[in-house]
């Protein structure tokens with residue numbers, strides 16, 4: 435069993451994490467800049483300076499056998515305050531960069547929103563404000579018309595990470611915790627924003643395909659024999675995954691999904707969310723027209739029954755064992771014996787990727803094509819000595835095990851058409867800064883010099899033969 439000749443192999447990136455140049459060419463501020471400044475931990479500048487070094491990175495992609503890349507457009511480069519008059523320098527930049535992709539035989543998969551809402555709109559209520567949804571749709575329509583060279587569009591990257599980290603764990607701006615009402619309202623609003631953009635894309639008759647990218651953490655009961663753990667897993671799955679899968683892939687919220695959502699809200703004495711019935715028609719229409727879904731998969735979760743108050747500690751330093759996650763009305767995360775953890779406390783479970791793909795095939799029959807739009811391993815790494823190649827065997831082992839699950843899924847009739855490693859090159863991590871490196875290419879952030887890691891050489895063999903070495 436091998437990958438087909440037309441399978442997409444690529445590296446994944448995101449504008450704010452890769453570009454740097456946050457103030458260049460009249461770019462507007464995004465929600466992260468004031469937030470990171472208040473925290474005083476990391477500077478998003480220079481990231482890996484993709485804004486200036488994209489020719490080099492795209493050539494490296496080509497030279498190492500990749501045929502595609504995930505890139506996002508920074509909304510605030512096109513519309514510095516989210517709406518109004520487009521900024522020509524930003525528009526020109528993306529045209530040039532996309533042309534460079536073509537020159538290198540690289541197909542760009544372009545995300546419209548990768549966690550980087552313009553600050554002005556964030557201040558005005560972010561995804562909770564219906565007016566911002568309209569501004570996002572206007573920005574998307576502008577891009578569809580302007581960037582006709584693009585064949586693959588992605589509406590939103592990981593809406594779950596936005597909503598849950600903005601209002602439940604507080605690790606994304608505005609940093610609010612345990613507000614499940616806002617979390618679920620934002621989840622529904624993100625589904626709606628996505629749906630409106632998909633429907634607009636189809637109505638405009640734009641050539642190409644449109645999809646959405648979900649972060650799917652497979653949630654299992656810590657003890658599969660305990661009813662309380664089974665229920666906790668369902669609740670956590672609803673918060674993280676289910677509202678989005680139902681909303682974008684089926685176009686309707688299942689009765690059980692709604693019941694679990696309301697159970698969490700009731701347990702926290704928080705009001706139910708508002709869903710206008712006509713919005714559900716929009717969700718349905720979009721689900722029927724969606725061309726593909728991207729799955730970002732890194733780790734699984736194991737839930738125990740828990741009835742105490744909410745308490746979360748984010749491990750943003752790589753100090754193993756420092757994270758805590760207990761949510762009132764949901765459950766507590768644990769790690770069963772035998773499950774390996776990363777330094778950032780992410781439990782490694784390759785089978786979780788297969789289980790999510792299988793779930794999508796079984797429960798969401800409208801889905802046409804699937805892509806693995808992110809998968810990879812964050813490690814603390816040092817610059818290789820002169821003439822040496824950085825040995826990231828751990829990353830190779832991780833990717834090999836996950837790619838084997840992708841092949842198993844394809845073998846079982848699941849239509850996976852591409853795999854993107856997170857990340858193409860080392861870059862800035864939202865809540866972990868610069869010491870969590872994922873790249874196939876090591877970046878010396880001082881000099882911005884790139885060094886291909888052992889994994890880049892290993893990955894090249896797969897792209898050449900379609901076989902897992």
Ligand code: BGP
Pocket residue numbers: 448451591592595649730808812856862863864865866870
């Ligand atoms: C996904 C995001 C990426 C990237 C990745 C790794 O959630 O789409 O932008 O950051 O996760 O996460 P982290 O940087 O937190 O390790």
